[in-house]
Amino acid sequence: MEIDPKKQSSSEVLSLELPVKPAKVSLLGTTKAFATRKGIIDALQPTTLEVREGEFLVLVGPSGCGKSTLLNLIAGFDAPTSGQVLVDGKTVTGPGYDRMVMFQEHALFPWLNVIDNVIFGLKRKRKLTRADRREVARYYLDLVHLTKFENAYIHELSGGMKQRVALARALAPNPRILLMDEPFGALDALTRERLYGQVQEIFARTQKTVIFVTHNVREAACLGDRVMVFTQRPGRIKREITLNLSRPRAFNDPAVSEYAAQILIELKSELEGEEVLYDEENQLHRNAVLPLPDHFLADGI
């Protein structure tokens, strides 16, 4: 990773900016069931999965297939019903500083301005002075091209800018793993497209293990090294697709489209095969499912 020499004023800051060793994530026969009013719901069937160091893994699947559940298990928000979740061989017992999470909603704190939101995650680094923290925060705001807005309040930003601040906040503590739960799902297509470029650039520079949840097949094909397609609930990994594409990838690249189509076919066959459960109340039956034209790839399912 190249570092602007002007920013090397403090050795502490420098050490923060250096790439960390990305971590390995392993799931061994992990399951998750939730108790609800209607009884026990199997959210995740036994899943065994290995995420390599520095890999960009994308989880794709229909709504409610357990991909977010899986992410929450790795994040440590939930404990698995059975099986194990390991980060570098150590069992996950709760949320940890080595795993940062980016949510679908930005989750930025409205009582803090932009830079203080980014600094928030650096409070744990006791060795840093106030000025150091500010410097680190500026560095990551620069990475998402938002230094001009460091003193703005959250409500003054657009949706895309909020997610970029959230990304900067997640990156600032320099975690080894970045967990992203449909982070761009609520954004418009144009903003999303621009962010894919930035995410790829940042991924190349910061070298982290990324686990990215989405239901947008084009997004999956554009970002992932490997894509895992999930089945309906109860979720399990149905297919693994390795993307042999160089980076950076353009959103409209034909090769990306081809992979997107491949992922979509997997997803669609999953939806058409059986009874589809959309909401608790709404059950759609066989053949009543979404006649999705193939040229409508970007919308996913």
Next chain:
Amino acid sequence: MVAERLWELWSDGYFLPSLKATLTRMSIGFGMSVVIGLIFGLAMGTSSTINQSLKSLFLGLQTLPTVAWVPISILIFGVKDNDNGIYFVIVMSSMASVAISTADGIANIPPLYLRAAQTLGTSRWAMGWRVIFPAALPSIVTGIKLGWTLGWHGAVSAELIKGTAGIGFLLHMGRELNDMSQVVGIMIITIMMGLLLDRFLFGTIERRIRQRWGLERSH
């Protein structure tokens, strides 16, 4: 006539010391009330057991007119020449509203903020101070604003009966002297003081917070 009488009170040197006495009592009594209310509210917001047992009690307390605290305060503290009884009335009138809005503010914090803070490595102590308190602040300030009005009622009511100086005492004096202008004048002053502090002090704080959060358009 009213203005004349007020001017007389002013030039006789009755008015300013009385106003000062009431405001001093209010700042001490209401300060205690806010601290106690925050402590109760925090306990209620973080423990559902405490919340369940205290919430209906506090809601009940709020239905009691503030003046109803005066007799019991006289029984407890007597009519001696100190302000403890008045503080008691102020605290009992306003504390519940601070506590309830603090507890509600904490209960309504989006769980997402707490999760985000957890992943960002927030310690238990920092969670309270850096996340829960600021996240509940808009609601807390609303409670404090409401509590101020109730406390102000309480202070004036208590002074009516046991003060030797103060706004309520001037009201009482006006009645004893059968002086309608004084009573009306002091009533107007009471309204103005309450309104002034509500608008300019608490109103400004509340507006600032709401603007920062983007709940209200800034001007």
